[in-house]
Amino acid sequence: MKKIAVLTSGGDAPGMNPAIRSVVRTAIYKDLEVVGIRHGYKGLIEKDFFDMNRGSVADIVQRGGTILLSARCEEFKTEAGRKKAYANMKEEGIEALVVIGGDGSLRGVQKINAESDIKAVGIPGTIDNDLSCTDYTIGVDTAMNTILDAINKIRDTATSHERTFVIECMGRDSGYLALMTGLAGGAEYILVPEIDFTPQEVCDKITQGFNRGKLHSLILIAEGVEAPFADLNKYHGSPGMAMGDLIRERTGMETRVTILGHLQRGGSPTATDRIVASRMGAKAVELLLEGKRDKMVNYRDNSIGVCEIKDAIKKTETINMDIYNLANILSM
Numbered sequence: 001m002k003k004i005a006v007l008t009s010g011g012d013a014p015g016m017n018p019a020i021r022s023v024v025r026t027a028i029y030k031d032l033e034v035v036g037i038r039h040g041y042k043g044l045i046e047k048d049f050f051d052m053n054r055g056s057v058a059d060i061v062q063r064g065g066t067i068l069l070s071a072r073c074e075e076f077k078t079e080a081g082r083k084k085a086y087a088n089m090k091e092e093g094i095e096a097l098v099v100i101g102g103d104g105s106l107r108g109v110q111k112i113n114a115e116s117d118i119k120a121v122g123i124p125g126t127i128d129n130d131l132s133c134t135d136y137t138i139g140v141d142t143a144m145n146t147i148l149d150a151i152n153k154i155r156d157t158a159t160s161h162e163r164t165f166v167i168e169c170m171g172r173d174s175g176y177l178a179l180m181t182g183l184a185g186g187a188e189y190i191l192v193p194e195i196d197f198t199p200q201e202v203c204d205k206i207t208q209g210f211n212r213g214k215l216h217s218l219i220l221i222a223e224g225v226e227a228p229f230a231d232l233n234k235y236h237g238s239p240g241m242a243m244g245d246l247i248r249e250r251t252g253m254e255t256r257v258t259i260l261g262h263l264q265r266g267g268s269p270t271a272t273d274r275i276v277a278s279r280m281g282a283k284a285v286e287l288l289l290e291g292k293r294d295k296m297v298n299y300r301d302n303s304i305g306v307c308e309i310k311d312a313i314k315k316t317e318t319i320n321m322d323i324y325n326l327a328n329i330l331s332m
């Protein structure tokens with residue numbers, strides 16, 4: 001193998017840059033040529049390629065986002081789109097590919113391996129931490145710290161005004177970010193898609209807390225919480241807005257809502273994100289040199305390892321109930 005390529009796909013995540021840097025510098029150290037692909041799978045179809053050297057990844061280890069740019073590309077989900085991508089890679093002499101992205105991007109990796117002779121492997125890069133077979137996806141640590149910083153600040157003003165705050169965080173279908181930051185931030189209630197709740201029990205806990213002398217209530221809600229509850233259906237907007245309206249109406253408390261949004265995706269990667277990303281990038285190159293394909297680099301019990309992509313995207317793992325119960329007890 002002489003030439004590999006690297007791309008980032010799906011929502012960007014802090015730590016993608018250190019991962020790119022590691023792929024590029026490890027590959028060059030192993031005498032491989034590296035092609036950078038801009039805009040994720042869109043760049044494969046449009047042949048947005050450039051040669052990378054050690055200097056291409058200088059001064060990026062500390063930067064959020066991705067220097068390769070990212071995209072969501074509908075055309076890559078079509079056979080015709082993917083055929084163009086394979087032809088472009090072949091023409092360029094690319095024999096293997098490292099894809100850094102989330103579950104959707106890994107589905108793309110599966111297709112590449114099934115339909116072409118290009119060897120493709122994945123690195124989990126998403127703030128959602130919604131993959132199986134890995135404790136960790138690049139970006140989640142920085143996102144958690146960003147959310148925590150917001151919770152701390154909201155707590156100050158919530159306390160001064162003796163208010164209830166609903167804080168909505170990202171995570172797509174996963175409640176991981178809400179759960180972990182809810183525990184770390186001391187939220188009174190954590191609402192995640194994986195666990196049923198009744199709006200009344202949330203309101204009761206808020207009222208009880210204030211009656212006992214609490215100066216604020218912080219309710220952390222994941223964006224993936226739908227409104228399957230009859231009570232929530234009549235409220236409009238995001239789950240956070242709906243919950244805020246409901247709490248205000250039922251408890252009479254002064255209630256405010258903060259939707260954290262895309263600020264959760266930005267920022268300089270934390271030490272953990274940089275370290276894991278650097279280790280994962282090197283491991284991905286190692287896998288390709290061993291002739292492996294259709295694998296994802298994973299992180300389990302403080303070790304970098306490897307798993308099958310099909311297992312990583314299965315969504316077999318769900319929320320940690322011990323952590324959920326603990327957060328509940330500690331916030332009483």
Ligand SMILES: Nc1ncnc2c1ncn2[C@@H]1O[C@H](COP(=O)(O)OP(=O)(O)OP(=O)(O)O)[C@@H](O)[C@H]1O
Pocket residue numbers: 009010011012041071072073074075076077101102103104105106107108111125126127128172
């Ligand atoms: N079934 C599929 N077949 C081929 N390509 C796919 C498939 N699913 C997703 N992709 C490609 O992967 C891209 C990224 O997927 P998606 O938008 O789900 O983000 P992700 O990788 O899961 O990251 P995140 O969830 O963090 O934003 C899609 O825009 C598409 O180009």
Ligand SMILES: O=P(O)(O)OC[C@H]1O[C@](O)(CO)[C@@H](O)[C@@H]1O
Pocket residue numbers: 011102126127128170171172223265
């Ligand atoms: O950046 P976009 O396309 O609005 O996507 C937002 C989604 O991407 C993520 O930030 C990462 O998957 C999700 O948490 C969120 O639902």
Ligand SMILES: [Mg+2]
Pocket residue numbers: 010102103104126128130172
């Ligand atoms: Mg995803």
